[in-house]
Amino acid sequence: MAQDSGTRTLISHAQLRRGRGRFIYWALLTVVVVGFTLVFLGPLYWMVTGALKSGQEIAQTPPSLFPKDPQPQNYVDAWNNLDLAKLLFNTFYYAAGAVVFQLVLDTAAAYSLSKLRPMFGNVILALMLATLMIPAMVLIVPQYVTVIDLPILHINLLDSPFAIWLPLVANAFNIFLLKRFFDSIPEELMSAALVDGATPLRTLWSIILPMSRPILGVVSIFAVTAVWKDFLWPKLVMPSPETRTVSVGIYAFAGGTPMNVVIAASVIAAIPTVIVFLIFQRNIMSGLTTGSLKG
Amino acid sequence: MSVPQYRKAAALALVAGLGFSLTACSTKSDDKDTNAGGKVTITVDCQPVGAQKELLKNWNDDVAEFQRQNPDIVIKSVSVGEQCNNPPDFTARLAGGTVTDVFYGYMTDLQQVLDSGQAMDISQHVNKNTIPTWDSVDPALKEVFTDGGKLYAVPVKNYSMGLVYNKALFQQAGLDVNNPPKTWGEVRAAAKKISALGNGIAGYSEYSAGNTGGWHFTSLLYSQGGQVLSADGKKADFNNPMGKQVLQNLKDMRYGDNSMGSRQLLQWGDLLTNAGAGKVGMFIGAPDATQAIVSQFQGKFQDWAMSPLPGQDGLAKGTLGGGEGYFFKKDLTPEQVKAGLKWIAYQKLTPGKGQFDYVRAKPQNYPVGLPQPLLFANGSEAQKQELELRKANANVDTANFAIFEATPVPIKGEPRNAQAVYAVLDAAMSGVLTNPNSNIDALLKTAEEKVNQLLAAES
Amino acid sequence: MAITTVPGTTRKPGRPTPPHTGPQRTSLGRKVRDNLTGHAFLIGAVLCFVVFSWYPMIRGIVMSFQRTRRGETTWVGWDNYSRIIADPSFWPAWQNTLYFTVLALALGYAVPFFVAILLNEFRHAKGYLRILVYLPVMLPPASALYLFKFYAYDPSEAGLFNAILKALHLPTSQWMQSPEMTMPAMVIASTWMNMGGAVLIYLASLQNIPGELYEAAELDGAGIWKRIRHVTIPQTRLILALLAMIQIVATMQLFIEPLILANGAGAEDSATSVAYLIYQHGFFQNDLNGAAALGVIMLVVLAGFSAAYLRLSAKQD
DSSP: OGGGGSSOOSSOHHHHHSHHHHHHHHHHHHHHHHHHIIIIIHHHHHHHHHTTSOHHHHTOSSOOSSOSSOOTHHHHHHHHHTTHHHHHHHHHHHHHHHHHHIIIIIHHHHHIIIIIOOTTHHHHHHHHHHGGGSOHHHHHHHHHHHHHSOTTTOOOOTTSTHHHHHHHHOOHHHHHHHHHHHHTSOHHHHHHHHHTTOOHHHHIIIIIHHHTHHHHHHHHHHHHHHHHHOOHHHHHHOOSGGGOOHHHHHHHHHTTSOHHHHHHHHHHHHHHHHHHHHHHHHHHHHIIIIISOOO | OOHHHHHHHHHHHTHHHHHHHHHHHHHHHHHSOTTGGGOEEEEEEOOOOTTSHHHHHHHHHHHHHHHHHOTTEEEEEEOOOSSSOOHHHHHHHHHHTOOOSEEEEEGGGHHHHHHHTOBOOOTTTOSTTTSTTGGGBOHHHHHHTEETTEEOEEEEEEEEOEEEEEHHHHHHTTOOTTSOOOBHHHHHHHHHHHHTTOTTOEEEOOOOSTTHHHHHHHHHHHHHTOOSBOTTSSSBOOSSHHHHHHHHHHHIIIIISOOSOSOOSOOHHHHHHHHHTTOEEEEEEOTHHHHHHHHHHOOOGGGEEEEEOBBSSSBOSOEEEEEEEEEEBTTOOHHHHHHHHHHHHHHHSSTTSGGGOHHHHTTTTSOOOOSOOOOBOTTOHHHHHHHHHHHHHOOSOGGGGHHHHHSOOOEEOOOTTHHHHHHHHHHHHHHHHHOTTOOHHHHHHHHHHHHHHHHHHHO | OGGGOOOSSOOOOOOOOOSOOSOSSOOHHHHHHHHHHHHHHHHHHHHHHIIIIIHHHHHHHHHTTEEEETTEEEEOTTHHHHHHHHSTTHHHHHHHHHHHHHHHIIIIIHHHHHHHHHHHHOSSSHHHHHHHHHHHHHSOHHHHHHHIIIIITOSSTTSHHHHHHHHTTOOOOOGGGSHHHHHHHHHHHHHHHHHHHHHHHHHHHHTTSOHHHHHHHHHTTOOHHHHIIIIIHHHTHHHHHHHHHHHHHHHTTOOHHHHHHSTTTOGGGSSOOHHHHHHIIIIISSOHHHHHHHHHHHHHHHHHHHHHHHHHHHHHO
């Protein structure tokens, strides 16, 4: 993010370097850093330590800042009783599949709509975009009965990862993003490749895709987040304990599990994603800021 | 563009189509091994979950022993979660047709199961030959699972609600463990004493969310002698002095005495979690609530006892009863049905075996000697055997349940359309438990209107 | 995740697309073949749209006029609609959902924007602050909500929020147990766990505002607020409008917050949302047809919203 240090923003650099401006800047920065740490990191601290407290300690008034008698056993119980390893594996498996399916099918579709422009392409695009206004909740019941018994094929997709992967492909927002990006790739490149006798697939593979890495990154992030954040759909289509996602699994067990253990499970469930995020945070941030949604 | 290239592109784009057929193979292959090698395979749900270590081991041992005795039957156990029948998941499985071959359901589920078309009529299969103790099973329970003269499930558990109380807290509060409260007034007095122990302990605890509030309101109303719906099931019948008394009792305890704790909007697991942590003095529940407190919520069964449901003056005029059974999925082969019945007969309906294997259960961390399940008819042969075994192996003080057993309160079933009615009554319960200024008359009137509207729209 | 190894530099924007310069006159056979290729690339995604979006759309409408009982489906006209409207929770659910939408727009929409403006001004601790804001997004939603339910919103004085309020000598609250606080409390939790994404998207668009505009405004004597009003907001209008629409569509689907924070309906139906009612009917009360009808009602309401929105934004242009 080297480029923005030089860019003029709302308030000029010069103003911030002068006496009063400088004081306000540093004061505000301190307030924000402390405030944000409390607001965003504080609850996480509460979570990690809360899961170490005993049932009695959690109920005590006022709440204690440090666990007096740490109970690591809560974490062990959470790991074992909720079968978190399985839940986490499922969630990552669904997320990985979602990325693959969306990258392959949505990219192919956006490429076709942007560059190959077959007949009725615009009609298809319009029909796709129309679904943007339809919230998932409206479709949840008919989608569910469809997944139970796919038309014509009469297959039941319950407990199959395809029940998560395939509906996610029907994502107009991603196709729209990809298409817009492909639209900005100069047509001459395409024609040049065509003159060289390259097939559309080859052009896509060796010209378009290498130029599109940022947007592919964005689509991947969206795909992962969608699986990670979704709740009701996986709850409905993955009814068996063996196929549940983390969120659904924690919910399913919360009703019958002491709350320290639920919180301990939440902490463990968050660790892998936070690590992945911290490792890739530069890529994720710059992907989100460069690839998508320029104003 | 050359033809092979075109094919490649098409193949790539058709991954989705391939995906369908791949899953088709994988899901189908699982189900179609029923008669491989002359063996009959059935799937059965409600296997205990991993957290219930001993129960799970017992179940698995039972399966192993059963398969040893019946080498041509294979039982595949499926665990569906902590609560074998969590309404939304149950509905999803029914609608999705993913129920197991032999599947668990509540007595109140019969209509829903029939609506889904997932269960088969097993009348012609169930008799003394397939289930040796069948003639001893309480006819009233068989009736519950019968529709239009056809039997759809085998009852495996039956209970009625009473007052469950924590003996340890009773002693700490200076109350007589052997003389539990018999009226709501006495419950209130006891709750006040118990909550005076402090430490966030609730003297009496009650549900008000997730439809469980309405469920308990029903039981409390029965104790007053009331009913939720009129006899013809067409009108709400709780907006009367009895319904008001139910809410008034709760309001007095919650805000008059502040003896119900500050955490409300509880549902099933929430209350039992608190109970397991020793924070609840009394609540109403079935005898198996103590079992759940021990197996899932880290409580000690020695702490718990049970007495009959209290009433307004003297014992309750009625109590809510319920129970469970196993249904059979449609389209099973006669061999599979027979195998399923044989398994149920072995694990659920034979004194000394399976759930009645009290010798095995006695040293385990589970209560033996609870006055349940009331499966066999009074005076039947199986009942006598079961009672003898239970007495001989009890690890809880059966005296704690003596009053409960000696004073049978008339049992009433759940109302028609129970879940929808319960959802409405939740609001009345949460109103009285979370709002110090709640107006009981208004709460009941609203609930009555709502239930009437609901019933009118139903028919 | 290997694909996300994106170079940290801005991609050079492509030159404006020239008019299509491909071979103009081609044989019919070639045209057909080109079209086939194009559709071959499309078919995977289109199939998914057909099966999981377009068909369910129609099926939902059909289902809302049917009733399935004992495996037999019959046409019942408007029965499902009258039953769902007669549901005592129908109007409270709409009231709650709209209330949530308004509150979430006020809080969940404005807060990330101003946080983004603030973060964009800082020259220090940038990375740290961004990571902080995005951290809650990493939690599984159920976890984040249990965190609020068990610790923050505990109605006794053992609860975190009440302990803080008490330490400040302010009145404590019953949080999810008080009908007045139910919705605000849900909005707070929901904003906390979701705002990271919006902040980053705003930041991205703020960085694309040409610095000269601010300079010009400053020369004209515009103060900070004026600069925000006349430069920042107009320059990010498109993204603001897009996110507003996304936000409305998202908040209308309020589900997991009431389910976990309020165990469903909350105190006297104060937490029931339309989405929760759909779930109640479909999966608690064995009434998939009624649930489908409510889904169609929701669709009509949102279509009304969208139409109004499009008309408004068309007028502005």
